[in-house]
Amino acid sequence: MAVKGVFSYWWFPVISGLVWLGMLLGLLLEWLVNDHGGRYPTMSIHADIAFMSNIGAERLQPLFIVCCVMTSIFLDLAFLSERWLRHQGRLVPNSTLMEKVLSGLSMVFALVGTVGLICLSIFRTGEYKFLHNLFLAIFIGGYLFSAVFICWEYQRLGITYREHTILRRSFWAKLTFIIVELCLIIAFGVCSRMKRRNAAAVLEWIISFIFTFYVLSFVIDLYPAVRTKDPSARFQKSYFVPSAMAASSGPGDVSSGHDSRSNFNPRDVEMAHSNAVPPRNF
Numbered sequence: 001m002a003v004k005g006v007f008s009y010w011w012f013p014v015i016s017g018l019v020w021l022g023m024l025l026g027l028l029l030e031w032l033v034n035d036h037g038g039r040y041p042t043m044s045i046h047a048d049i050a051f052m053s054n055i056g057a058e059r060l061q062p063l064f065i066v067c068c069v070m071t072s073i074f075l076d077l078a079f080l081s082e083r084w085l086r087h088q089g090r091l092v093p094n095s096t097l098m099e100k101v102l103s104g105l106s107m108v109f110a111l112v113g114t115v116g117l118i119c120l121s122i123f124r125t126g127e128y129k130f131l132h133n134l135f136l137a138i139f140i141g142g143y144l145f146s147a148v149f150i151c152w153e154y155q156r157l158g159i160t161y162r163e164h165t166i167l168r169r170s171f172w173a174k175l176t177f178i179i180v181e182l183c184l185i186i187a188f189g190v191c192s193r194m195k196r197r198n199a200a201a202v203l204e205w206i207i208s209f210i211f212t213f214y215v216l217s218f219v220i221d222l223y224p225a226v227r228t229k230d231p232s233a234r235f236q237k238s239y240f241v242p243s244a245m246a247a248s249s250g251p252g253d254v255s256s257g258h259d260s261r262s263n264f265n266p267r268d269v270e271m272a273h274s275n276a277v278p279p280r281n282f
Contacts, residue, residue: 113142
């Protein structure tokens with residue numbers, strides 16, 4: 001999945017993040033420069049600062065929809081790529097069923113967030129206020145739960161593969177995103193209920209810009225696959241091999257009452273039965 005060594009899987013989150021960031025800047029400049037910070041018909045009488053949805057509901061709605069679709073699709077491709085690369089040995093593989101379940105749940109909730117993001121851009125505020133707010137909640141909840149599950153997966157991977165420090169960096173990046181965004185979302189909800197629209201609008205913009213860094217954090221996860229294009233450099237799945245274990249035990253081990261399985265390491269057998277080089281520490 002590379003074109004002359006330039007385009008690779010890690011470009012999916014880059015494209016998603018840049019499209020999202022470009023959309024945010026475009027909407028903000030539209031309101032500040034072209035509309036001179038004016039009031040839109042969809043804005044509350046208590047608000048002087050425009051929400052993203054207020055700007056996106058006007059003449060830039062087609063751009064708003066296209067950017068939301070592109071952001072979510074390329075982010076979903078990043079999720080799918082991460083799972084596929086682990087399955088193919090391009091990234092450190094999942095070693096337990098729990099890790100695979102967590103990975104699957106993160107993709108499911110990412111798809112839920114995708115539906116919410118696309119639909120909230122289509123059902124613009126003012127005309128479809130209830131649906132817009134509903135899909136906004138689905139978008140936020142979907143990607144937040146997705147982040148929780150993938151963070152959990154990386155925590156478990158980091159325990160299994162302690163030598164790969166990149167897993168810990170990705171884990172802490174995503175955990176920081178979850179904590180910060182959750183606090184801001186709670187503050188956003190409180191301000192909205194208290195009719196403090198300006199504060200809520202500022203918080204919405206901050207939450208949206210921070211989401212950019214979450215999307216770009218997947219570059220950390222996918223970039224190491226660049227180093228495993230060669231099949232000989234890929235990670236091998238560890239299997240429990242009874243025949244190899246039996247062959248490694250001698251008569252002396254049995255007679256002495258020592259079980260050679262106590263010193264058996266599946267990875268040693270795996271490397272002994274293959275000519276592959278040991279996995280790289282990226």
